[in-house]
Amino acid sequence: MPTPENSRPDHRAALGAFGERVAVRALADAGLLVLDRNWRCRDGELDLVARDGDALVFCEVKTRTGTGFGHAVEAVTPAKRRRLRLLARSWLAAHDHHAPDLRFDVVGVHVPRSGPVRVTHLRNAF
Template sequence: MSTTLDLGSLGERIAVAFLTDAGLRVLDRNWRCREGELDIVAREGDALVFCEVKARRGVGYGLPVQAVTIAKQRRLRVLAQRWLAAHDEHAPDLRFDVVGVLVRACGPAVVTHLRAAFQ
C-alpha cells in the first residue's frame, strides 16, 4: 500500500463488502459535488444510510472512527442534502453511519460499524 489514496480506496472496498454482507444495499459510491464527497450511500430497510469510511494502518492517532470530527459531520449533513436533491430516492428514515477500517500488516482488516453515529 503506497499512498493514502490507496489506503482510502482499499478501506472503502472493505467497507462496501462488510455493509453488503450485513444486508445493506449500496446505492452510490464516491458521489461528488462542489461541497465534497460521500463515500457510500446505502439503503437498509426503510433507512437511507450515508456512510463515511475512515481507514488507517494503525491507532497511533486514535481509532479510524474517531477521525469524524464535528466539522466533518456538518459537511456530511450538507452533502446528504445535496445527494437527496439530485436523486429520486426517498426514505422515512435518514441515518449517518461511520465505518472504520483498520488495515493491519498481518491478518484481516478490523472493521467497526457505528450505526447512527451522529444526527
C-alpha cells in the same frame, strides 16, 4: 524516482480505496444495498450511500493502518459531521430516492501490517 514524501498521497489514496471496498463488502454482508459510491458535488464527497430497509444511510469510511492517532471512527470531527449533513442534503436534492428514515453511519477499517483487516460499523454514529 519518487521520494517517500511524494509517493505518500498515492499510498493514502490506495489505502482509502481499499478501505472503501472492504466497507462495501461489510455493508452488503450486513444486508445493506449500496446505492452510490464516491458521489461528488461542489461541496465535497460522500463515500457511500446505502439503503437499509426503510433507512437511507450516508456512510463515511475511515481507513487506518494503525491506532497511533486514535481509532479510525474517531476521525469524524464535528466539522466533518456538518459537512456530511450538507452533502446528504445535496445528494437527496440530486436523486429521486425517498426514505422515511435517514441515518449517518461510520465504517472504520483497520489494516494492520500483519493480521486480518478489522471493520467497525457504527450505525447512527451521529
